[in-house]
Amino acid sequence: MKFIFDRIKNGKETIKNPLESNSNSYGKIIVDTSTCNLCGICEKECISGALKININKVEIDHSKCLFCKDCINSCPKSSLKMTNDYKLSYFEELGNEVRELVYKKFNRSLSLRAVDVGSCNGCFLELSALNNTYYDLSRYGVHMVASPRHADGLIISGALSINMKEAVLKAYEATAEPKIIIVLGACGVDGGIYKKGYAVNENISDIIPVDMFIPGCPPSPSAILEGILKLMKSNK
């Protein structure tokens, strides 16, 4: 009975469009080239190697970025700015083929299996946040399933630790075709902050073919959702 009162009083909580830009979230960093004098302070501040000064331009590789904002805070000219554009997911070479395949075969429904290979658990917290009533992932036809044999693909997070290598390869073998692989987080791209660790030998893309990267540290639920939807929607 109390449920019903609560329900009537508070109405529905699921938002209409979780992809709407959130004014507080972090996103792409832009450089104001008119004020930047290439002093190199930001390059020294960046521990993940995402920001580099190349000839006479500041180049930012958002896939490696930890979004710590140290570069922005350290810039003496305030040339760097953070936008709210969280849409950072991108396809690997094979991605386009997969996209068409997904659309044809699954008619917009997708089952994924989550595997963590050595992260801080941030990506998984955000992935499980996607299942709450605010975002409600399942209304898009995307489900997290309990076994790789039920899945169309894997969603992997973290830097590949040597102890997890065998397990992730086995999960990959057990996954049903077309074996879509989505990688979450900066440490999934190139080891991120852990890349100097002795137990992180390879990247995930070295041992299994990756279709899509969703960078961020951790990527916000909207960013993960945007990536998955991009994979599912044919742009034809």
Place this chain on the structure above:
Amino acid sequence: MNINDFKDELMTVGCSESKILNDNEIYSNCTQFNVQAISLLLKKKYKLKFIGEFCYEVDSSKFMINILFTNSKNGYFITLRYISEDIIVSLQDVFEQANLFEREISDLFGLKINGGKETRHIVKHEIWEDGVYPLRKDFEIDRKINEKFEINNYKFKQIIGDEGFQIPVGPIHAGIIEPGHFRFSVIGEEIENLEIRLGYKHRGIEKIAENMDANKLNLLFERIACESSVAYSVLYAQLVEKLLKETVNPDIKSFRVILLELERIHNFLADIAGICTDVGFSYPSKKLNYMSEIIKQLCENLTGSRYMRNTVIPLGINIDVDKEKLLYVKDTLENLLVRIKYIIGITLESFTFLDRVENTGIVKMKKAKKLMLTGAVARASGLNYDVRKSFPYETYSKLKIENNTEEIGGVFERYKVKIAELYDAFTFIYKSIDSISNDIKRDRPVIRLKNGTEGIAIVETVKGELIVYGKVGENNNFDRLYFKTPSFTNWQGLSEAVLDEIVPDFPLCNKSFNMSYSENDR
């Protein structure tokens, strides 16, 4: 006994040298021949709490083994240390949990455990090449562990017989969970033994930390376990401030408490929701998860990161906060609390819910003490210990007046303790917001650490007591950082809790503990 008296007392029991550092740390030297006897004496006569054991390299082929104790009544640490060349004197007969620490040292430094029964690998899995000891100084920073081709199997404890059978689970689990292996030995329906094997996520954080500049180290600390990002960064701030003997202004201290408690709220809401999910009570679970999401968005609004990362830094603060924003936080929380209380009230009135959680997964007080459980889990078993009260940091000496404890130590008690701490967190935030008078301005001083200094810092995360030992080396880097994470010992409590329960109750027990794999493996 106060710290000065105890320092002198240590000399009478056989220690050769004792010194006090940073006001509340005693370092005493002994030898590998009398360490066992002294440890036993510290446990039996002085009632000190054993909290860990770690090692660092003094110079080539000489290692310093440190055994860490606390006196939580008077609030100081005792480190008993001896130099060894190739062995660790096993304390497994004295402390039940010592084997965990010894096995970790043995894997990473290549020392032999002398006299202990349990010597299996923890961190070093079968795939590692032989003869590599990554935390030694002669193991270069860029070097990687190679894979081995011939693999021997790990020896699990198992029950053999007509009735008994084993259920292996993991390392990859059903659901969105981190990796770890569980091996249940079951007779009929009941679990006779549960063996937990972890270390799958080992990334070598302690080695990475040794080669990072102290000004950037807070980023790595935050990435040990995401759910306790703030606690880890406060831990780092505590350590550096202790080493430099400096402190921050009271407004920043109060602000840190706000962040710590916001983190506690979103974690405990998710924990409570998780318990409801595993019972199959979906309405409260969905609503509480939703509220946890709202808190995370509030954190994002306040600091620009959903997990409040890179906000707390040593000696300062990394963002600007105005008073208006804090009042907005207070306002949102006040509105939310009414609803949280209503929903939690629903669960406490439901008979089917109570039937499932009461008298399930019990860890008795005596066993909890032996297993060195910490945090909400320990308080549910009746251990009256909270870092915020025994070793108050930031402004907790004013805020934390009493610990929340329960008696039986089952799932329901852990549920109740978490609810009580959740409500406490709201009051702490209100008080802290009221005590901040001015706007907080970003302030990031450069850290310069002094070579050779050492210290211990301690905080209470959502999982329990978290300790770091830091020893400064050259070039503003740390020579050794050791983390004693709450999950490292608490995982063993889960093995105890599920005994004589049925397998389907395992997820419920697990969720009531909700330990972190990532901070355990490091």
